Amino acid sequence: MNRKENILETIQMIAEEKLDIRTVTMGISLLDCADSDGEKAREKIYNKITSYAKDLVPVAQEIEDQLGIPIINKRISVTPIALIAGASSDTDYVAFAKTLDAAAKKVGVDFIGGFSALVEKGYTKGDRILIDSIPRALSETSVVCSSVNIGSTKAGINMDAVAQMGKVVKETAELTADTGGLGAAKLVVFANAVDDNPFMAGAFHGVGEADVVVHVGVSGPGVVKRALEKVKGESFDVVAETIKVAAFKITRMGQLVGTMASERLGVPFGIVDLSLAPTPALGDSVAYILQEMGVERVGTHGTTAALAVLNDAVKKGGLMACGHVGGLSGSFIPVSEDIGMIEAVELGAITIDKLEAMTAICSVGLDMVAVPGKTTAATLSAIIADEAAIGIMNHKTTAVRIIPVPGMDVGDTVEFGGLLGRAPLLGVSEFSSEDLISRGGHIPAPLHSFKN
């Protein structure tokens, strides 16, 4: 291929196939901001975030201008606040969420993640207060995202936390009823959460990370879809190879943007997250890629196999293209944020059960799934427990971002707008999981945790 064709290919990817850098995320450690006086801790947090991230947005815009590639989101992730706020004598962490909100707005980022707690093995005082504060924190701030890790392959599943998170999700949705339960869209319940994930709402800055780093999340479902259109009817060997080549090119761009951002901000470059992330825009759908492989609608038999091919080939193609791969790396299959998924739900092609099966393969889990407002906390907890079990048994990250939309039922559609999109409500089982969830305690770690 000559140079001219390469240039036109890149331009077509950006202009027509909606290739973009989904996010440049600055991870900031707040470990040195802990203080026995909550007020002082918040002041240190505000000052650290606003001084470290003050150039993030302008630098990202500069790169966008120079390369002509859109950078959709600029974000910040911070150390899980439960670890920082736990040092204070505060009995409620809503004020910490407001500080994060204010700092994020001051530097102009789209989201800040890290109003988080890690309770896979047990609760600390800070974890307990933070989780109690989530519903109010998410309803009284606008750009703060929250996550709670309730299980891991090494630690098993904290079923007390699972039971509590069902209630927290429900309460958060209810407190934000006027926006269709939007608060719950900013809350992720994880198993095997990763420390370097640049994607919201689950981003936080793990304790093993450097003081400040820059991560990049690339995306480009349109590019992969278009590449597959050219190999219609060919065998899966060709399909896998084609995806690998497309993923390689997409990732090279992520690596370039990350390197530039890191140099200009004077901050180490963390990882490129290889995930294919959809948006509600036409031509930017992961579901369409699966359909291009041959399933009439995403959700029908064969979808899980198609997703497995996609996920694996994306990783294989991307790995060589960049220095450090991390985060979640795979494919996102959020319902509300993917036009192909939305259509599939509307047609009844996909159910929550099939989605759950797909999450054994995809990079996250049940993501942006809207369910009836009357869904009980125990059912939400049981859904979380199922997902966590898939995660810990299969050595992968799984998550639940579910929105029990107040006042809505199956047949209704909730509109969140923007990147969060719209979601037709999915039905959940009518049968109770109450007794399972009320047991509490801990599901022991699976045996393969001894594979050291």
Place this chain on the structure above:
Amino acid sequence: MRAIITVTGKDHTGIVASVSKKLADVQVNILDISQTLMEEYFTMILLCDFTSSPHSIPEVREQMKEIEAEEKLVVRIQSEEIFNAMHTL
């Protein structure tokens, strides 16, 4: 710094002249031009050197808006780095 400028639009007389005149005005040096017609669409790729220009890519992009409107063209200016990153190892 080097950048790639691509110009696309319906073919008509004077496109090369108007674009190159504007680039001369902003002191951007053209290193290479290739131009072709894809169906009835005019497609031109210019490799340019910005080192001698006092203007940045966004500033030149702004300057080009006038020509885009007058000549009904789409002009894209992107640092050469993005093409190198994606297509060369």
